[in-house]
Amino acid sequence: MMSEQKPVRVRFAPSPTGHLHLGGARTALYDFLLARQTGGQFILRIEDTDRKRYVAGAEEEICAGLRWLGLEYDEGPDVGGPCGPYRQSERKEIHQEYAQRLVKEGHAYYCFCSPERLSKVREEQQRQKLNPRYDGTCRNLAPSEALRRVNEGEPYTVRFRTPKDGVTRTTDLLRGEIAVDNSSLDDIILVKSDGYAVYHLAATVDDHLMQITHVIRGSEWLSTLPVHALIHRAFGWDEPVWVHLSVFLKPSGKGKMSKREAADLAKDGYSIFIKDFEALGYLPEAVNNWIALMGWSYDDRTEFFSMYDLIEKFNLEKLTPSPAAINFTKLDHFNGLHIRALQPGDLARRIKPYYQREGYVTDDDTLLKIAPIVQEHIVTLDEVVEKAGFFFKDSVVPVAEDLVAKGLTARQSAEIARKAYHLLSQFSEMKADVIEPPMRKLVEELGLTAGQVFGILRVAVTGQKVSPPLFESMEIVGRERVLARIQRAINLLEAMG
Ligand code: GLU
Secondary structure (H helix, E strand, C coil), X not given: CCXXXXXXXXXECCXXXXXXXXXXXXXXXXXXHHHHHHXXXXXXXXXXXXXXXXXXXXXXXXXXXXXXXXCCCCEECCCECCCCCCEHHHHHHHHHHHHHHHHHCCCEEEECCCHHXXXXXXXXXXXXXXXXXXXXXXXXXXXXHHHHHHHCCCCCEEEECCCCCCEEEEEECCCEEEEEEHHHCCCCEEECCCCCECHHHHHHHHHHHCCCCEEEEEHHHCCCHHHHHXXXXXXXXXXXXXXXXXXXXXXXXXXXXXXXXXXXXHHHCCCCEHHHHCCCCCCHHHHHHHHHCCCECCXXXXXXXXXXXXXXXXXXXXXXXXXXXXXXXXXXXXXXXXXXXXXXXXXXXXXXXXXXXXXXXXXXXXXXXXXXXXXXXXXXXXXXXXXXXXXXXXXXXXXXXXXXXXXXXXXXXXXXXXXXXXXXXXXXXCCHXXXXXXXXXXXXXXXXXXXXXXXXXXXXXXXXXXXXXXXXXXXXXXXXXXXXXXXXXXXXXXXXX
């Protein structure tokens, strides 16, 4: 659905320094929604100019994570596009060219201070309880002198000539005007001595060259927003719309999640890393629905959103800057909702890998029959193995004590099982709607409760005290295996005395 809004160009610009996490995924989701809604483009740009923090494989994980979530990007390192390359390390010369332009126009300068000197300056400032910042030694070098030293091969960085006086004002869509005294800003490095641009320059230049209309990112970048605005202005470029999203807090709502806490989540079957969600049994639809509402709401009431709904309803106006606590109970809730919203055939296809990874040999017909009867009962897809693994087993091994019905002895329970066996064996097929009425009649004749009689059969046939609906389950397990399993239960009960 196309809105009235002009087509946007938005980018998700992760650094390949670790796993794609919920915060990044939410940014990418909002980018994607806005692009689809307005008929614009969603771009993936890999910000890998910090070569020391580069993690091999991280880029692939980001791409795979976005695809799993269904956030297909229109331009990116592995799909190309008109504004490439989309990996910043491959744009080194472009960034240098723009840095030269700033130097030429007096907005930046070469700095020859050694790291040793800089750290001495910093220590001294710390000793004096001053904010650490560059002391300006090279700021006023004559341009000809600086150029001579560059040409002689002296190592250098390029620094931004931040205005010393006045106030820089810019606007964040969620927070309104952001103003900062220029005197509090540092002459940040734009190009490092290894020739790579730092994030601030690379992102600004690339946002301009890629014609980005809205910069959506985490609020950790709010503090450097004035510097980004100044760099845009130094080039004479218009700024994009700035959107800094709310932060995610740990489930307790107290503070951000530490690396250790994030790793500990696995013990409870949770994670903040997108790569883990599939194995944990979550649907991408549910994850998208969940993170969409961590920082945005539609009408404070509606909670179920398909991707289609999100594309239609998402709007920047309803974003909130308030922090959101990561609530995994909510994720489970959404996962259940989205599982129930699937077509059974779709659910059958999605549960298959969970059986297979546990070594079960499945067949598609059976999966199709299982899907509708587990649909109401699972919260995560992996639960099918525990709750409905018995369908694919040759035999089950119940705990003998579990076969004894409430209020009855083992001997009495065996007698009931024998009667049920006798009744069921008269049918050539185990059709749920055919066998259920006579089985209920048997319960009545025995003067017992359905819970007592069917409880024995449930444990016998499924090996579990809790299972999907009994008669539907028996139909899927099939006559031969049902009878064999009840026979085994009779034997176990008889052996108990
Ligand atoms: N590379 C930055 C990050 O990973 C991107 C910030 C931005 O979107 O400008 O956080």
